[in-house]
Amino acid sequence: MATLSLETIRKSFGDTQVIHGVDIDVADGEFIVIVGPSGCGKSTLLRMVAGLEGVSDGEIRIDGLRVNEAEPMDRDIAMVFQNYALYPHMSVAENMGYGLKIAKTPRAEIDARVGEAARLLQLEPYLARRPRELSGGQRQRVAMGRAIVRRPKVFLFDEPLSNLDAKLRVQMRLEIKQLQRALGVTALYVTHDQVEAMTLADRMIVMNAGRADQIGRPLDVYADPQTAFVAGFIGSPPTNFLPTARFGGPEGAQMGIRPEHLTLCEPDAGRVAGRTLSVEPLGAETLIHLRLEDGGDVTVRQDGAAPVPAEGAAAGLDWDWAQAMHFDADGQRLRR
Structure with missing residues (x-):
């Protein structure tokens, strides 16, 4: 040793x-x-x-x-x-x-x-x-x-x-x-x-x-x-990234949010909206892949017993801002 x-x-x-x-x-x-x-x-x-x-x-x-x-x-x-x-x-x-x-x-x-x-x-x-x-x-x-x-x-x-x-x-x-x-x-x-x-x-x-x-x-x-x-890189499925300019933040910066921290909701009730691309039922959990209305794809991880939208259906996304991570244009973590 x-x-x-x-x-x-x-x-x-x-x-x-x-x-x-x-x-x-x-x-x-x-x-x-x-x-x-x-x-x-x-x-x-x-x-x-x-x-x-x-x-x-x-x-x-x-x-x-x-x-x-x-x-x-x-x-x-x-x-x-x-x-x-x-x-x-x-x-x-x-x-x-x-x-x-x-x-x-x-x-x-x-x-x-x-x-x-x-x-x-x-x-x-x-x-x-x-x-x-x-x-x-x-x-x-x-x-x-x-x-x-x-x-x-x-x-x-x-x-x-x-x-x-x-x-x-x-x-x-x-x-x-x-x-x-x-x-x-x-x-x-x-x-x-x-x-x-x-x-x-x-x-x-x-x-x-x-x-x-x-x-x-x-x-x-x-x-x-x-x-x-x-x-x-660490985490599967990987972290979702959205430009912070979409939420009034600086250009070039990104918000990261893990799939398990996203919640599906009605299309007009979420912070962003999109349509379901595909659903992957894995037993204990389900992965839902969505394309957002203003561009970009995201993945949601939820309990396998929870209801899921049909492929092609409209859906909204919500999250707790405390779970969101923010990165500058060089990819370095920003602390609030």
């Missing part, structure tokens, strides 16, 4: 800067998720911690020790990749113990560590199998087992669940969280999936075009986004 510190980390490729000064202190045993869309710099940031990319400026410290120039093998980290990176000709046990074998760890200790990890990951019945004989979830467990036997100071996860189907992703999310808690290891996890970020993270880093737009606990980020980007 270890602390991890990123101090004003920057990365440039030639004259193009792709990481613009990220700062975070990660506590011993903390689970940090780096989340953002494709191309935002999240994997580049992880690869710099791993030592697979050089740091252009700033410092990376593991347990207080600067590791900028250290080789990946000397950083005492273990990485779990999206594609598992298993050796197809080796058994599960051989794959899990290979790093220890290369490090000339005694055979008895390798067997003990592999056995311990296999019990933790429920892989004992599969130790003699080859990767091709395993399911996707089992292969991911083997990849995690290979990391566990290293007993690293820091775990790094690079979109490890991207190749799994939806049901298995939910199961593996739970297993990763339980595993990290059981081991008490510090973890840095990269994903583009905001549901993974919300459910796994102690704190999350929301990346936007190479910048950390916001760092905080998942529910705090959801409830109090600091930028329009964060408000729109």
Whole structure:
């Protein structure tokens, strides 16, 4: 277990800067998720911690020790990749113990560590199998087992669940969280999936075009986004945005309101009116998509048992102004 510190980390490729000064202190045993869309710099940031990319400026410290120039093998980290990176000709046990074998760890200790990890990951019945004989979830467990036997100071996860189907992703999310808690290891996890970020993270880093737009606990980020980007990215369905000029506000500014904070009403009784484009009944909740009379689409989330307008029907929208978020023309949160 270890602390991890990123101090004003920057990365440039030639004259193009792709990481613009990220700062975070990660506590011993903390689970940090780096989340953002494709191309935002999240994997580049992880690869710099791993030592697979050089740091252009700033410092990376593991347990207080600067590791900028250290080789990946000397950083005492273990990485779990999206594609598992298993050796197809080796058994599960051989794959899990290979790093220890290369490090000339005694055979008895390798067997003990592999056995311990296999019990933790429920892989004992599969130790003699080859990767091709395993399911996707089992292969991911083997990849995690290979990391566990290293007993690293820091775990790094690079979109490890991207190749799994939806049901298995939910199961593996739970297993990763339980595993990290059981081991008490510090973890840095990269994903583009905001549901993974919300459910796994102690704190999350929301990346936007190479910048950390916001760092905080998942529910705090959801409830109090600091930028329009964060408000729109974290939450599903995403936040609705309306120009504040529609309500007498400044040009270029936006009001954001989450779908669950909108209420359907009669067309002439709401703050704005529109027509229903489509209705998505999801069981416990229903999503209603509307097109407003003066332009723009919005989504309303309501209880699944509540009545809904027919497609094409006119409807009004109302909301509590206390739930509305306001952002300036640059997307920064405005406080009242």
